Amino acid sequence: MDILACPIDKYHPLELHVFEEKSEIVEGIIVCPKCNRFYPIIDEIPHMLPDNLRTKEEDVKFLRKWAGQLPPKIANEGKPFNLTTN
Amino acid sequence: MKSKRIKKVVREGYAKIAEQGSSCCGSVNSCCGGVDVTQDISRKIGYTEEELKNAPEGANLGLGCGNPVALASLKEGETVLDLGSGAGFDSFLAAQKVGDKGRVIGVDMTPEMIKKAKENAKKGNYRNVEFRLGEIENLPLADASVDVIISNCVINLSPDKERVFRESFRVLTLGGRLMISDIVLLRELPDYIRKSIEAYIGCLSGAIMKDKYIAMIEKAGFQNVKVINETSFPIELMANDPTAKTIMKNLRLTAEKVKGIADSVVSISIQAKR
Numbered sequence: 001m002d003i004l005a006c007p008i009d010k011y012h013p014l015e016l017h018v019f020e021e022k023s024e025i026v027e028g029i030i031v032c033p034k035c036n037r038f039y040p041i042i043d044e045i046p047h048m049l050p051d052n053l054r055t056k057e058e059d060v061k062f063l064r065k066w067a068g069q070l071p072p073k074i075a076n077e078g079k080p081f082n083l084t085t086n
Numbered sequence: 087m088k089s090k091r092i093k094k095v096v097r098e099g100y101a102k103i104a105e106q107g108s109s110c111c112g113s114v115n116s117c118c119g120g121v122d123v124t125q126d127i128s129r130k131i132g133y134t135e136e137e138l139k140n141a142p143e144g145a146n147l148g149l150g151c152g153n154p155v156a157l158a159s160l161k162e163g164e165t166v167l168d169l170g171s172g173a174g175f176d177s178f179l180a181a182q183k184v185g186d187k188g189r190v191i192g193v194d195m196t197p198e199m200i201k202k203a204k205e206n207a208k209k210g211n212y213r214n215v216e217f218r219l220g221e222i223e224n225l226p227l228a229d230a231s232v233d234v235i236i237s238n239c240v241i242n243l244s245p246d247k248e249r250v251f252r253e254s255f256r257v258l259t260l261g262g263r264l265m266i267s268d269i270v271l272l273r274e275l276p277d278y279i280r281k282s283i284e285a286y287i288g289c290l291s292g293a294i295m296k297d298k299y300i301a302m303i304e305k306a307g308f309q310n311v312k313v314i315n316e317t318s319f320p321i322e323l324m325a326n327d328p329t330a331k332t333i334m335k336n337l338r339l340t341a342e343k344v345k346g347i348a349d350s351v352v353s354i355s356i357q358a359k360r
Contacts, residue, residue, distance in 0.1 A: 003165070003191075003231035007220060010256070012228035039226075045200055047219045048226030052090065053097075053195060 006032035007050050014039075019066050027066070029074065037079040038063075051080040060085060089245040092292070096243050097196050104173065104198035137179050153238040155314055155355050156265030163187040164233040167257065169222045169250070169266075170194055170240030174203035174215070180236060181215045191227070193220040223249045227257045234258075237266040239353070242293045251306035258360040264308060266356050267315075270296040273350040278337060293351065300356070308358035315355040318348070 005012035011034040020026040030039040030046055040047050040062045047054075059081040063070060067083060075083045134154070153176055160166060160183035168177045171192025181190045192215065194200050203217045220226045222237075223246050235254050244250050254264055271293050274280075296313075303311050339347075 003228045004218075004226055005228040005231075007224035007226040010229065012231075043201070043204075045197075045204055045217065045219055046226075047197075048193075049195065049219060050221055050224040053093070053221060 001030075004030065004046070004048070006035060006037060007048050008032070008037060009035050011035070017069070017071060019069050029066075029070070031071065031074060031078075035079060036073060036077055038074045054080060056081050056085060092243075092245045093195070100172070100196040101198040104196060104202050153236055153265070153267040153355065155357075156234070156236045156238075156267070157183060159263070159265055159357075160184055160188075160234060165231070166190045166234045166236060167225075167227065167232040168192040169235060169237035169254070170243070171203055171217060172196075172199050172240075174206045174217065176236060176238050177203065177215050177217075178206070178210060178212060181212050184214065186214060189214045189216070191215075191232070192217045193222060193225065195219065195221045223253060225253045225257050229256055230259045230262075232257050232259065232262060234263050234265060237268070239268055241266065242268050242270070244292070247294070247299070248302050248305065251303050251308070255306045255308060255360055260360060262360045264303070264356070264358040264360070267353060268299070268356070269293050269351055269353050270299045271350055272296060272352055275347065275350060279347060296352070296354065303356065303358055308360060311356065311358040313354050314357050317353050318351075 001014070001016055003012070004014055006014060009032065011032050015031040015033055016025075016028060017031065018025050018028040020028070024044050025041055026044055028041040030041065030048070031037070032039075039049075040059070042062065060083070063075065063078070063081070063083055067075065070078075070083075077084075137154075137157070157176065157179050160180055162183070162185045164184045165188060166177075166180045166184055168180065168190060171177045171194045174192055177190045177192040181188075184190065192200075192203055194203070194217070197219055200217050200219045207215050207217070218226055222240070223244060235258060241247055241250050251264075258264065272295075274295070275293075300311055300313070
Protein backbone atom coordinates (compact mmCIF):
# COMPACT_ATOMS: atom_id res chain seq x y z
CA MET A 1 0.00 0.00 0.00
CA ASP A 2 2.77 2.45 0.86
CA ILE A 3 3.97 2.80 -2.73
CA LEU A 4 0.75 2.01 -4.57
CA ALA A 5 -0.59 4.83 -6.75
CA CYS A 6 -3.58 5.38 -9.00
CA PRO A 7 -2.62 4.11 -12.48
CA ILE A 8 -4.66 6.91 -14.07
CA ASP A 9 -3.57 10.10 -12.32
CA LYS A 10 -0.61 8.58 -10.41
CA TYR A 11 -1.94 10.01 -7.15
CA HIS A 12 -0.40 8.63 -3.97
CA PRO A 13 -1.18 7.63 -1.21
CA LEU A 14 -4.40 5.71 -1.81
CA GLU A 15 -7.10 4.80 0.72
CA LEU A 16 -7.68 1.21 1.73
CA HIS A 17 -11.03 -0.23 2.84
CA VAL A 18 -10.91 -3.82 4.04
CA PHE A 19 -14.02 -6.00 3.69
CA GLU A 20 -12.61 -9.43 4.53
CA GLU A 21 -9.31 -10.29 6.14
CA LYS A 22 -7.54 -13.53 7.03
CA SER A 23 -3.76 -13.72 7.13
CA GLU A 24 -3.96 -11.24 4.24
CA ILE A 25 -6.63 -8.88 2.96
CA VAL A 26 -8.94 -11.17 1.00
CA GLU A 27 -11.43 -8.59 -0.31
CA GLY A 28 -11.59 -4.84 -0.14
CA ILE A 29 -11.17 -1.71 -2.23
CA ILE A 30 -8.39 0.72 -2.86
CA VAL A 31 -9.63 4.24 -3.56
CA CYS A 32 -7.97 7.17 -5.26
CA PRO A 33 -9.14 10.24 -3.30
CA LYS A 34 -8.21 12.50 -6.20
CA CYS A 35 -10.26 10.99 -9.05
CA ASN A 36 -12.62 8.83 -6.94
CA ARG A 37 -11.70 5.65 -8.81
CA PHE A 38 -11.92 2.39 -6.90
CA TYR A 39 -9.76 -0.68 -7.43
CA PRO A 40 -11.10 -3.97 -6.10
CA ILE A 41 -9.06 -6.46 -4.10
CA ILE A 42 -10.36 -9.90 -5.07
CA ASP A 43 -8.96 -13.16 -3.67
CA GLU A 44 -6.02 -11.25 -2.14
CA ILE A 45 -5.11 -9.66 -5.49
CA PRO A 46 -5.35 -5.89 -6.00
CA HIS A 47 -6.83 -5.18 -9.44
CA MET A 48 -5.12 -1.94 -10.48
CA LEU A 49 -6.22 -1.90 -14.11
CA PRO A 50 -6.97 1.21 -16.18
CA ASP A 51 -10.58 1.78 -17.28
CA ASN A 52 -10.22 0.18 -20.71
CA LEU A 53 -9.31 -3.20 -19.23
CA ARG A 54 -12.22 -3.24 -16.77
CA THR A 55 -15.77 -4.39 -17.39
CA LYS A 56 -18.95 -2.86 -16.04
CA GLU A 57 -20.45 -6.28 -15.26
CA GLU A 58 -17.59 -7.42 -13.05
CA ASP A 59 -17.15 -4.09 -11.28
CA VAL A 60 -20.84 -3.63 -10.53
CA LYS A 61 -21.10 -7.25 -9.35
CA PHE A 62 -18.25 -6.61 -6.93
CA LEU A 63 -19.77 -3.35 -5.68
CA ARG A 64 -23.16 -5.02 -5.14
CA LYS A 65 -21.53 -7.80 -3.12
CA TRP A 66 -20.11 -5.26 -0.67
CA ALA A 67 -22.81 -2.60 -1.02
CA GLY A 68 -23.33 -2.40 2.75
CA GLN A 69 -19.69 -1.60 3.44
CA LEU A 70 -18.82 0.78 0.61
CA PRO A 71 -17.91 4.37 1.37
CA PRO A 72 -20.91 6.42 0.07
CA LYS A 73 -18.77 8.40 -2.37
CA ILE A 74 -17.79 5.14 -4.09
CA ALA A 75 -21.26 3.59 -3.99
CA ASN A 76 -22.82 6.65 -5.59
CA GLU A 77 -20.06 8.40 -7.49
CA GLY A 78 -17.21 5.92 -7.80
CA LYS A 79 -15.38 5.65 -11.12
CA PRO A 80 -15.35 4.09 -13.65
CA PHE A 81 -18.60 2.46 -12.46
CA ASN A 82 -20.80 2.76 -9.37
CA LEU A 83 -24.09 1.45 -8.02
CA THR A 84 -26.03 4.11 -9.89
CA THR A 85 -24.47 3.00 -13.22
CA ASN A 86 -27.10 1.59 -15.52
CA MET B 87 -3.35 -3.82 -35.72
CA LYS B 88 -5.19 -1.58 -33.28
CA SER B 89 -3.81 -1.31 -29.74
CA LYS B 90 -6.97 -2.52 -28.13
CA ARG B 91 -7.09 -5.61 -30.29
CA ILE B 92 -3.44 -6.37 -29.55
CA LYS B 93 -4.10 -6.12 -25.80
CA LYS B 94 -6.98 -8.54 -26.12
CA VAL B 95 -4.97 -11.04 -28.13
CA VAL B 96 -2.04 -10.88 -25.72
CA ARG B 97 -4.20 -11.24 -22.62
CA GLU B 98 -6.15 -14.16 -24.04
CA GLY B 99 -3.04 -15.85 -25.32
CA TYR B 100 -1.24 -15.66 -22.01
CA ALA B 101 -4.35 -16.68 -20.09
CA LYS B 102 -4.24 -19.90 -22.09
CA ILE B 103 -0.55 -20.39 -21.38
CA ALA B 104 -1.12 -19.78 -17.64
CA GLU B 105 -3.76 -22.47 -17.57
CA GLN B 106 -1.75 -24.99 -19.51
CA GLY B 107 1.36 -24.48 -17.43
CA SER B 108 3.89 -23.86 -20.14
CA SER B 109 4.38 -22.33 -23.54
CA CYS B 110 5.15 -25.78 -24.76
CA CYS B 111 2.15 -28.12 -24.76
CA GLY B 112 0.09 -25.34 -26.20
CA SER B 113 -3.03 -25.06 -28.25
CA VAL B 114 -1.63 -27.04 -31.12
CA ASN B 115 -0.93 -30.73 -31.02
CA SER B 116 2.64 -30.27 -29.95
CA CYS B 117 5.66 -31.56 -28.11
CA CYS B 118 4.53 -32.15 -24.54
CA GLY B 119 8.01 -32.51 -23.14
CA GLY B 120 6.51 -30.56 -20.23
CA VAL B 121 8.77 -29.41 -17.44
CA ASP B 122 11.91 -30.88 -18.96
CA VAL B 123 11.63 -28.82 -22.13
CA THR B 124 10.91 -25.64 -20.18
CA GLN B 125 13.92 -26.14 -17.92
CA ASP B 126 16.09 -27.00 -20.86
CA ILE B 127 15.19 -23.71 -22.57
CA SER B 128 15.76 -21.80 -19.34
CA ARG B 129 19.22 -23.30 -18.96
CA LYS B 130 20.05 -22.27 -22.50
CA ILE B 131 19.08 -18.66 -21.86
CA GLY B 132 21.44 -18.42 -18.91
CA TYR B 133 19.69 -19.33 -15.69
CA THR B 134 21.79 -21.46 -13.32
CA GLU B 135 20.76 -24.88 -12.08
CA GLU B 136 20.38 -23.41 -8.63
CA GLU B 137 18.06 -20.67 -9.83
CA LEU B 138 15.91 -23.19 -11.64
CA LYS B 139 15.79 -25.41 -8.57
CA ASN B 140 15.02 -22.59 -6.12
CA ALA B 141 11.99 -21.13 -7.84
CA PRO B 142 8.63 -22.67 -6.87
CA GLU B 143 7.43 -25.43 -9.14
CA GLY B 144 5.23 -24.00 -11.88
CA ALA B 145 6.72 -20.50 -11.75
CA ASN B 146 8.91 -21.04 -14.79
CA LEU B 147 6.78 -21.24 -17.90
CA GLY B 148 9.75 -21.12 -20.25
CA LEU B 149 8.55 -17.86 -21.77
CA GLY B 150 11.45 -15.51 -21.12
CA CYS B 151 14.49 -14.66 -23.13
CA GLY B 152 16.58 -14.63 -19.99
CA ASN B 153 17.51 -11.91 -17.54
CA PRO B 154 20.30 -13.35 -15.39
CA VAL B 155 22.42 -10.17 -15.54
CA ALA B 156 19.64 -8.09 -14.03
CA LEU B 157 19.18 -10.64 -11.26
CA ALA B 158 22.91 -10.70 -10.56
CA SER B 159 22.94 -6.91 -10.08
CA LEU B 160 20.34 -6.86 -7.31
CA LYS B 161 21.43 -5.90 -3.81
CA GLU B 162 19.94 -6.68 -0.44
CA GLY B 163 17.21 -4.29 0.62
CA GLU B 164 16.33 -3.03 -2.86
CA THR B 165 12.78 -2.53 -4.08
CA VAL B 166 12.33 -4.24 -7.44
CA LEU B 167 9.53 -3.96 -9.97
CA ASP B 168 9.02 -6.83 -12.43
CA LEU B 169 7.16 -5.68 -15.55
CA GLY B 170 5.01 -8.50 -16.92
CA SER B 171 5.80 -10.85 -14.05
CA GLY B 172 3.84 -13.79 -15.47
CA ALA B 173 3.83 -16.78 -13.15
CA GLY B 174 6.54 -15.09 -11.10
CA PHE B 175 9.76 -16.92 -11.97
CA ASP B 176 12.03 -13.85 -12.14
CA SER B 177 10.18 -12.15 -9.26
CA PHE B 178 10.98 -15.07 -6.96
CA LEU B 179 14.63 -15.14 -7.99
CA ALA B 180 14.78 -11.37 -7.39
CA ALA B 181 13.11 -11.83 -4.00
CA GLN B 182 15.89 -14.17 -2.90
CA LYS B 183 18.47 -11.58 -3.90
CA VAL B 184 16.94 -8.57 -2.14
CA GLY B 185 16.16 -10.53 1.04
CA ASP B 186 13.76 -9.71 3.87
CA LYS B 187 14.58 -6.01 3.88
CA GLY B 188 13.90 -5.68 0.20
CA ARG B 189 10.80 -6.42 -1.79
CA VAL B 190 9.59 -7.29 -5.24
CA ILE B 191 6.42 -6.10 -6.92
CA GLY B 192 5.21 -7.99 -9.96
CA VAL B 193 2.77 -6.35 -12.36
CA ASP B 194 0.94 -8.30 -15.05
CA MET B 195 -2.28 -7.59 -16.96
CA THR B 196 -3.38 -11.22 -17.29
CA PRO B 197 -5.55 -12.30 -14.32
CA GLU B 198 -4.72 -15.99 -14.81
CA MET B 199 -0.99 -15.25 -14.61
CA ILE B 200 -1.31 -13.13 -11.45
CA LYS B 201 -3.40 -15.85 -9.84
CA LYS B 202 -0.78 -18.42 -10.66
CA ALA B 203 2.03 -16.16 -9.38
CA LYS B 204 0.17 -15.65 -6.13
CA GLU B 205 -0.27 -19.42 -5.70
CA ASN B 206 3.42 -19.91 -6.41
CA ALA B 207 4.33 -17.27 -3.79
CA LYS B 208 2.33 -19.19 -1.21
CA LYS B 209 3.87 -22.48 -2.23
CA GLY B 210 7.37 -21.04 -1.91
CA ASN B 211 6.48 -19.08 1.24
CA TYR B 212 7.69 -15.80 -0.22
CA ARG B 213 6.81 -12.88 2.06
CA ASN B 214 8.65 -10.15 0.20
CA VAL B 215 6.89 -10.52 -3.16
CA GLU B 216 3.58 -8.89 -4.06
CA PHE B 217 1.62 -9.21 -7.29
CA ARG B 218 -0.70 -6.59 -8.76
CA LEU B 219 -3.03 -6.96 -11.67
CA GLY B 220 -2.07 -3.92 -13.71
CA GLU B 221 -0.88 -2.58 -17.02
CA ILE B 222 2.74 -1.71 -17.67
CA GLU B 223 1.66 1.34 -19.71
CA ASN B 224 -0.21 2.64 -16.62
CA LEU B 225 1.82 1.53 -13.63
CA PRO B 226 -0.02 1.55 -10.30
CA LEU B 227 3.04 2.80 -8.42
CA ALA B 228 4.06 6.13 -6.93
CA ASP B 229 6.72 8.36 -8.51
CA ALA B 230 10.30 7.49 -7.53
CA SER B 231 9.27 4.44 -5.52
CA VAL B 232 11.45 1.60 -6.88
CA ASP B 233 15.21 1.04 -7.14
CA VAL B 234 15.31 -1.43 -10.01
CA ILE B 235 12.99 -2.40 -12.83
CA ILE B 236 13.41 -5.84 -14.33
CA SER B 237 11.47 -7.25 -17.25
CA ASN B 238 12.02 -10.34 -19.27
CA CYS B 239 10.75 -10.59 -22.83
CA VAL B 240 7.61 -8.55 -22.23
CA ILE B 241 7.91 -4.97 -23.48
CA ASN B 242 8.02 -6.15 -27.10
CA LEU B 243 4.38 -7.16 -26.66
CA SER B 244 3.27 -3.64 -25.78
CA PRO B 245 1.59 -1.61 -28.51
CA ASP B 246 2.86 1.55 -26.74
CA LYS B 247 6.47 0.88 -25.77
CA GLU B 248 7.35 4.58 -25.44
CA ARG B 249 4.77 4.87 -22.73
CA VAL B 250 6.14 1.80 -20.92
CA PHE B 251 9.56 3.45 -20.79
CA ARG B 252 8.09 6.80 -19.67
CA GLU B 253 6.22 5.07 -16.88
CA SER B 254 9.35 3.13 -15.91
CA PHE B 255 11.28 6.39 -15.70
CA ARG B 256 8.59 7.92 -13.52
CA VAL B 257 8.50 5.16 -10.90
CA LEU B 258 12.27 4.74 -10.60
CA THR B 259 14.21 6.63 -7.94
CA LEU B 260 16.92 9.02 -9.09
CA GLY B 261 19.86 6.76 -9.88
CA GLY B 262 17.52 3.79 -10.16
CA ARG B 263 18.21 1.15 -12.81
CA LEU B 264 16.33 -0.30 -15.71
CA MET B 265 17.63 -3.85 -16.28
CA ILE B 266 15.60 -5.53 -18.99
CA SER B 267 15.80 -8.32 -21.51
CA ASP B 268 13.75 -8.33 -24.64
CA ILE B 269 13.71 -9.41 -28.22
CA VAL B 270 14.41 -6.92 -30.95
CA LEU B 271 15.02 -7.07 -34.67
CA LEU B 272 18.17 -6.60 -36.69
CA ARG B 273 16.17 -6.68 -39.93
CA GLU B 274 12.51 -5.97 -40.50
CA LEU B 275 10.36 -9.10 -40.50
CA PRO B 276 8.61 -10.16 -43.67
CA ASP B 277 5.06 -8.87 -43.96
CA TYR B 278 3.42 -12.26 -43.73
CA ILE B 279 4.85 -12.70 -40.22
CA ARG B 280 4.23 -9.16 -39.08
CA LYS B 281 0.60 -9.41 -40.07
CA SER B 282 0.01 -12.56 -38.11
CA ILE B 283 -1.92 -11.93 -34.94
CA GLU B 284 -0.70 -15.18 -33.52
CA ALA B 285 2.90 -14.08 -33.88
CA TYR B 286 2.16 -11.36 -31.36
CA ILE B 287 2.08 -13.61 -28.37
CA GLY B 288 4.93 -15.61 -29.74
CA CYS B 289 6.77 -12.29 -29.20
CA LEU B 290 7.58 -11.76 -32.85
CA SER B 291 5.26 -9.30 -34.53
CA GLY B 292 5.50 -6.84 -31.64
CA ALA B 293 9.29 -6.73 -31.75
CA ILE B 294 10.81 -3.57 -33.20
CA MET B 295 14.22 -2.67 -34.60
CA LYS B 296 17.01 -2.59 -32.03
CA ASP B 297 18.04 1.03 -32.75
CA LYS B 298 14.49 2.22 -32.39
CA TYR B 299 14.10 0.35 -29.11
CA ILE B 300 17.21 1.98 -27.64
CA ALA B 301 16.17 5.41 -28.93
CA MET B 302 12.83 5.03 -27.14
CA ILE B 303 14.57 4.34 -23.82
CA GLU B 304 16.76 7.42 -24.28
CA LYS B 305 13.79 9.54 -25.24
CA ALA B 306 12.06 8.60 -21.98
CA GLY B 307 14.94 10.31 -20.17
CA PHE B 308 17.22 7.41 -19.28
CA GLN B 309 20.99 7.84 -19.24
CA ASN B 310 23.89 5.49 -19.94
CA VAL B 311 21.75 3.16 -22.01
CA LYS B 312 23.91 0.11 -22.67
CA VAL B 313 23.35 -3.19 -24.40
CA ILE B 314 25.12 -5.57 -22.05
CA ASN B 315 24.35 -8.78 -23.85
CA GLU B 316 23.12 -9.78 -27.26
CA THR B 317 22.43 -13.31 -28.41
CA SER B 318 20.67 -14.73 -31.37
CA PHE B 319 17.16 -15.75 -30.45
CA PRO B 320 17.25 -19.43 -29.53
CA ILE B 321 15.57 -21.24 -32.36
CA GLU B 322 14.44 -23.90 -29.88
CA LEU B 323 12.41 -21.24 -28.12
CA MET B 324 10.62 -20.39 -31.31
CA ALA B 325 10.20 -23.98 -32.37
CA ASN B 326 8.73 -24.66 -28.97
CA ASP B 327 6.24 -21.83 -29.08
CA PRO B 328 2.73 -23.00 -29.90
CA THR B 329 1.86 -19.82 -31.77
CA ALA B 330 5.04 -19.96 -33.80
CA LYS B 331 4.33 -23.59 -34.57
CA THR B 332 0.88 -22.76 -35.82
CA ILE B 333 2.24 -20.00 -37.98
CA MET B 334 4.94 -22.19 -39.46
CA LYS B 335 2.34 -24.80 -40.24
CA ASN B 336 -0.25 -22.38 -41.61
CA LEU B 337 2.21 -20.50 -43.77
CA ARG B 338 3.91 -23.71 -44.88
CA LEU B 339 7.29 -22.20 -44.05
CA THR B 340 10.35 -24.08 -45.10
CA ALA B 341 13.13 -24.71 -42.59
CA GLU B 342 15.25 -22.27 -44.56
CA LYS B 343 12.71 -19.48 -44.24
CA VAL B 344 12.34 -20.13 -40.54
CA LYS B 345 16.10 -19.82 -40.14
CA GLY B 346 16.03 -16.52 -42.03
CA ILE B 347 13.44 -15.17 -39.65
CA ALA B 348 15.33 -16.45 -36.63
CA ASP B 349 18.49 -14.69 -37.84
CA SER B 350 16.70 -11.32 -37.85
CA VAL B 351 15.66 -11.70 -34.23
CA VAL B 352 17.99 -11.21 -31.27
CA SER B 353 17.55 -11.29 -27.54
CA ILE B 354 19.22 -8.35 -25.79
CA SER B 355 19.81 -7.29 -22.21
CA ILE B 356 19.77 -3.55 -21.66
CA GLN B 357 20.87 -1.51 -18.70
CA ALA B 358 20.01 2.16 -18.19
CA LYS B 359 20.01 4.66 -15.37
CA ARG B 360 17.51 7.22 -14.29
